[in-house]
Amino acid sequence: MARVNLARYGAMIGLLWAAHDLADHVVQTDHQAADKATSWRAMAGHVGGYTAVQCGAIAALSAAARTRLSWPHAVAAVAFSAVSHAFLDRRWPVKRALELTGSPGFARPQTPSVFVDATVDGAAIYSPSGKAPAIGVTRAGPVPLHGPYLADQALHHAALAICAALLAVEAPTERTAL
Numbered sequence: 001m002a003r004v005n006l007a008r009y010g011a012m013i014g015l016l017w018a019a020h021d022l023a024d025h026v027v028q029t030d031h032q033a034a035d036k037a038t039s040w041r042a043m044a045g046h047v048g049g050y051t052a053v054q055c056g057a058i059a060a061l062s063a064a065a066r067t068r069l070s071w072p073h074a075v076a077a078v079a080f081s082a083v084s085h086a087f088l089d090r091r092w093p094v095k096r097a098l099e100l101t102g103s104p105g106f107a108r109p110q111t112p113s114v115f116v117d118a119t120v121d122g123a124a125i126y127s128p129s130g131k132a133p134a135i136g137v138t139r140a141g142p143v144p145l146h147g148p149y150l151a152d153q154a155l156h157h158a159a160l161a162i163c164a165a166l167l168a169v170e171a172p173t174e175r176t177a178l
Contacts, residue, residue: 002169008067009168015061016054016081016160016167023053024156037091046089051082058167068171077166084159094152103151 027049035042055078062069087093 002070002073004165004168005170006168008065008170009164011061011065012058012164012167013161015057016164017157019054019057020050020156020160023050027053036089043086043089047082047086050085051078054078054081069167070169070171073166073169077163080166081159081163085156088152088155088159091148091152094148094155097155098148098151 028046032042032046032049036046037043058069058074058078
């Protein structure tokens with residue numbers, strides 16, 4: 001019977017969460033972010049980059065910790081992550097989930113709490129009043145801080161918890177902890 005290493009689970013959930021944020025918020029292009037819900041080509045590019053970041057992170061942690069992965073479980077984890085990520089990023093599944101759980105109002109974008117105003121030199125203003133500077137904000141317009149975005153992230157993170165459990169299964173010959 002397969003054995004789950006709890007130390008490895010903790011390491012993997014942290015790693016997958018970081019890889020998710022990096023792939024979703026840094027590696028993903030503006031085109032992919034804007035069009036992935038309606039274009040399979042944009043979705044394929046996004047999920048390809050997402051999966052590459054995840055695989056690289058998993059391989060790096062495994063090598064650094066000198067631990068062997070159960071390859072069937074690793075393949076299943078990465079495949080589940082890619083498929084669930086693509087499914088959720090079509091956007092309608094998140095909206096439908098919110099409707100089914102009695103939160104149809106939460107499924108609609110809410111009035112933003114902050115507003116971003118990009119300036120000529122590339123710096124940005126990011127605050128309710130438009131007075132406080134922010135680092136790394138490059139687009140002008142309202143920034144949704146709640147609503148479907150948070151539900152989307154929660155569902156992605158739940159999928160990552162399943163992936164981490166698969167990755168925490170010890171290889172058959174392994175007897176050492178992470």
